[in-house]
Amino acid sequence: MNDENAHLTELYQATILEHNKNPRHYGILPDHTEVVEGFNPLCGDKITFYLKRTDGKLKGASFECAACAICKASASILLDEAFNKGFQNYKATHARGLAFLEGAEAGVSPELALSALGAVRAFPARVNCARLAWDTLKPN
């Protein structure tokens, strides 16, 4: 990338572009028990999570969206993290990501895909794009 695109490459880091192209856990979960929808009325972005709960516990999830690269990648990253932890303590996963997006938490391990979303904090108009997944898939 050349210098003139420096702040764009900051926002659209390789991780984001990759998650946008190949979103994880994308599509309709065949045996879902619950559907949660989120909508950003400012821009029309729409996201749908398909959840599978057993005995009240989250066991699986997928999503579909009509949304920008930032929104799509952030949903993919959120679900990926939740899957990596086997949906154990989703509340903490959710809270940490949100704190990071809101700037309350300065940084996360650069190894985490989540860190790629850090640049969005410098683009106020786009923070809501990244937040939509978090605002939609709240822990119970």
Place this chain on the structure above:
Amino acid sequence: MEHTKFDPNRIRADFPILHREVGGRPLIYLDNAATAQKPKEVIDAINQYYAYENANIHRGVHYLSEQLTEDYEQVRAHVAKFLGSEDPAEVVFTRGATESINLVAEGFAKSILKDGDEILITQMEHHANIVPWQMAAEQTGAKLKILPVLPDGSLDMEALPDFLTERTRILAFVHTSNTLGTINPAKEMIAMAHAKNIPVLLDGAQLVPHAPVDLIDLDCDFFVFSGHKLFGPTGIGVLWGKREWLERLPPYQGGGDMIEVVDFEGTTFKEPPGKFEAGTPHIAGVIGLGAAIDYLETMDRAGALVHEQNLLEAATAALEAVPDLSIFGTATQKASVLSFLIEGMHPHDIGTFLNADGIAIRTGHHCTQPLLKAFGHAATARASFAFYNTIEEVEHLGIALHKMRRFFG
């Protein structure tokens, strides 16, 4: 392209903001359908008013108040003339096109609409010409009817006669679509409605910045527009209404300045337009709007329109050369508004990318969610041009879009 002597570079000198940079790049402002930039004549008039002319109007006997009342009322007369009408009393100042429509819709809900009546709007309306009528329908039991849009973004004119029924109490529609750019055959539609004694409200928010208006010729009953889209200030707009209609509608808001006599037993109201202008109005807005119209009248507007159509033609060609790009709205009659989609790219990402090149476009639903939904889109990118835009700016837009395609691979 049609030749015109109109020189946008001379015009640009009048607009201070067009000389600023954004992120180290010269600003290329292509969001004119959202709001237009202001010439220094407008900015100076507002400064002058606050610095040397400020007073309240319509009720002072001192010099400043009398002088300002005269200036304020002169703008009203000027607006009437600007719209091709003669009677200043037919011009009501509001906060914008949105409030103008709310005023009419609320008046219809209070005094005209009954259960089972019909309100006819179109599928391409801005939320401002949907929601007030929905609210009026809910209050009265009236039904909201929607004239469909054809795949090219023009109205289904063949269907219109069937939508104009004996229960239709008003036809309210947009002259020029802020999303599609479509220019509707307003005169023809108004005549068709009038043939069935149906009054018409015409939303002219996207018409006035582009072309001169002749309301006597159009013959609509209500006409609305916003000052800020006409190179004037925000917070000021106009409702123009035929006198008999303004007399028939009830007052909008109550308060000072709209009354003749207030008594606890009852109040009598001013004649139009006074009865619709409660409280101290947005005087600075009116002065600024007057300055904007003055400014436009010094311009070669016919030349400006030719130039804008040339911009539209050049931009359409530039965009069509971008792979996987499709233009949303391809009606034959269009204003210089260009909505587009790129396969596999969300409009927000397009907007953010162009912003890095100093190019300001609008992305999203443009307050026309039902229209986009009907076409299966959640959002579009939209470039909208004013007479101060240049062919070079259009070329920059094309180059930036090609660059973006490479970036996102």
